[in-house]
Amino acid sequence: MAEITFPTVEDCASMGRAKETVVADMDGTLLIGRSSFPYFALVAFEVGGILRLLFLLLASPLAGLLYYFVSESAGIQVLIFATFAGMRVSDIESVARAVLPKFYSSDLHPASWRVFSSCGKRCVLTANPRIMVEAFLKDFLGADIVLGTEISTYKGRATGFVKKPGVLVGKNKSYALKKAFGKTKPEIGLGDRHTDFPFMNLCKEGYIVPPKPEVKAVTVDKLPKPIIFHDGRLVQKPTPLMALIIILWIPVGFLLACLRIAAGSLLPMRMVYYAFWALGVRVTVKGTPPPPVKKSSGKSGVLFICSHRTLLDPIFLSTALGRPIPAVTYSVSRLSEIISPIKTVRLSRDRATDASMIKKLLEEGDLAICPEGTTCREPFLLRFSSLFAELTDELVPVAMVNRMSMFHGTTARGWKGMDPFYFFMNPSPAYEVTFLNKLPKELTCGLGKSSHEVANYIQRVIAATLSYECTNFTRKDKYRALAGNDGTVVEKPQIKPNKVMGC
Numbered sequence: 001m002a003e004i005t006f007p008t009v010e011d012c013a014s015m016g017r018a019k020e021t022v023v024a025d026m027d028g029t030l031l032i033g034r035s036s037f038p039y040f041a042l043v044a045f046e047v048g049g050i051l052r053l054l055f056l057l058l059a060s061p062l063a064g065l066l067y068y069f070v071s072e073s074a075g076i077q078v079l080i081f082a083t084f085a086g087m088r089v090s091d092i093e094s095v096a097r098a099v100l101p102k103f104y105s106s107d108l109h110p111a112s113w114r115v116f117s118s119c120g121k122r123c124v125l126t127a128n129p130r131i132m133v134e135a136f137l138k139d140f141l142g143a144d145i146v147l148g149t150e151i152s153t154y155k156g157r158a159t160g161f162v163k164k165p166g167v168l169v170g171k172n173k174s175y176a177l178k179k180a181f182g183k184t185k186p187e188i189g190l191g192d193r194h195t196d197f198p199f200m201n202l203c204k205e206g207y208i209v210p211p212k213p214e215v216k217a218v219t220v221d222k223l224p225k226p227i228i229f230h231d232g233r234l235v236q237k238p239t240p241l242m243a244l245i246i247i248l249w250i251p252v253g254f255l256l257a258c259l260r261i262a263a264g265s266l267l268p269m270r271m272v273y274y275a276f277w278a279l280g281v282r283v284t285v286k287g288t289p290p291p292p293v294k295k296s297s298g299k300s301g302v303l304f305i306c307s308h309r310t311l312l313d314p315i316f317l318s319t320a321l322g323r324p325i326p327a328v329t330y331s332v333s334r335l336s337e338i339i340s341p342i343k344t345v346r347l348s349r350d351r352a353t354d355a356s357m358i359k360k361l362l363e364e365g366d367l368a369i370c371p372e373g374t375t376c377r378e379p380f381l382l383r384f385s386s387l388f389a390e391l392t393d394e395l396v397p398v399a400m401v402n403r404m405s406m407f408h409g410t411t412a413r414g415w416k417g418m419d420p421f422y423f424f425m426n427p428s429p430a431y432e433v434t435f436l437n438k439l440p441k442e443l444t445c446g447l448g449k450s451s452h453e454v455a456n457y458i459q460r461v462i463a464a465t466l467s468y469e470c471t472n473f474t475r476k477d478k479y480r481a482l483a484g485n486d487g488t489v490v491e492k493p494q495i496k497p498n499k500v501m502g503c
Helices: 026-030 037-069 072-084 089-098 100-105 110-118 130-140 171-181 194-200 240-266 269-278 313-321 334-339 351-364 416-424 451-466 475-482
Strands: 021-024 121-129 145-149 151-154 157-162 188-191 205-208 282-286 303-306 327-329 344-346 367-369 395-403 430-435
Touching: 021 026, 021 110, 026 110, 026 121, 026 188, 037 072, 037 089, 037 100, 037 130, 037 240, 072 121, 072 157, 089 100, 089 130, 089 157, 100 130, 110 188, 121 130, 121 171, 130 145, 145 171, 171 194, 188 194, 194 205, 240 269, 240 416, 269 282, 269 313, 282 313, 303 313, 313 327, 313 367, 313 395, 313 430, 327 351, 334 344, 334 416, 351 367, 395 451
Parallel strands: 021 121, 021 188, 121 145, 188 205, 282 430, 303 367, 303 395, 327 344, 327 367
Antiparallel strands: 151 157, 395 430
16 A cells, blocks of 8 residues: 655645635644644643652653654543543643643744644644643634543543543544534644554645754744633743642752742841852842931931732842831731741722721831732733822832743732742742832822822833833733633641741
8 A cells, every 4th residue: 555645744735725624634734843742741731730740750761652653642541641630620720721822822833833824724733632732722822623632530530541532543533523614624733653544644735844952942922822821830841841840849949948038038138149150049139229327317218119920129229229018918918927038918808998098007107018919021011000100109119030940939810929949949049129210200199190100100111121021911811811710829728837938
């Protein structure tokens, strides 16, 4: 029997396809990477933690042997079981919505995307569990139909097994395509391996995507929808090697984090800067901060308006100034309040109550407000609250930037009490604190500007400094997109931590 051959995707014309249908595989076709392990690893870590990631990593050699020497279906079933068994379906859906899109979008194949995006109707046919990929494919790539492996569930939890007809590979893909389209033949079929040939033969035209790891992924500006909101603890895509490094580093990193936190908490604030440098935490200070206001002068304190990066923003602001600055924030866990070395006050969400509290604090001296949620991980800045602009004319914008190589020090879905630990678990985390010029009197509410005008001006100034883009999204929009709530902290009862640092 003659071997079936298909032209490469580079030979597929993309003009005049607006009324046509394209059916594409995912790994190795729409995505450059041919392995789905990193995405299973993300779900394993974000939902099940380090032990689930370890279980998946230990099972991956068996999955690889089955995949290459027995059948693709058997190998993928091992990955599905090791990742999903016992997980709540809602948790898997949450990770698929809030975490995976950022990593999927960074691996989009340019040639496949050129063809896929040119067609009016788009279908993805993949061996990956549909629950993992559907949110990204529909929300960010404009897919109309997503056909993937269906996982088996029981009382809201995944069993680790799959529903009939099993993993969508080989003939199962062609059966799924026939069921979805009936006798209608899609115009274009895109695949990358011989197990895609059965469904490609059902299309009027079939094109193969040859493996080219050196291909550069589609840039974010060419995506139909920017990924503004992104959650999750891991900075890098967890390949098998990276997953092993993470597992080996976490015990060491946690001890290092405790040491760094203790140093920041126990030492006088003027010494914290040097202690952090000695422990591998880099703090860069730019701009000229205003001098502290003396209580005898009768003047109110300066209100530092910081863009949000992590719950540690006020700590690093205080480190940069060399003195503790009380901070108000919209959302902070009880644990973080207890272990914070500076005075941290949570806003009540009642505008009149919050205004009265902030005025009282300003009478006592300088104050920092870090609107939790104003900055996304992507280069976008959310809207600032106009509340602070009504309370004082002594406003100093502060642009905060941090750099992490392994773990993100903030989360919308998880428990915020662990945020300081995750940040300090990075091998060499860094913070850059840039003090901008104090707002001129003519740009404050005292000389006729509305509070919204002042807030929007500060947003623009900080965004320009960071090369970020301003948006009209609010903090609540962020939490609804990532966590399905408004960002209210759920308290963890009966926690009695030792005195360490956080905020």
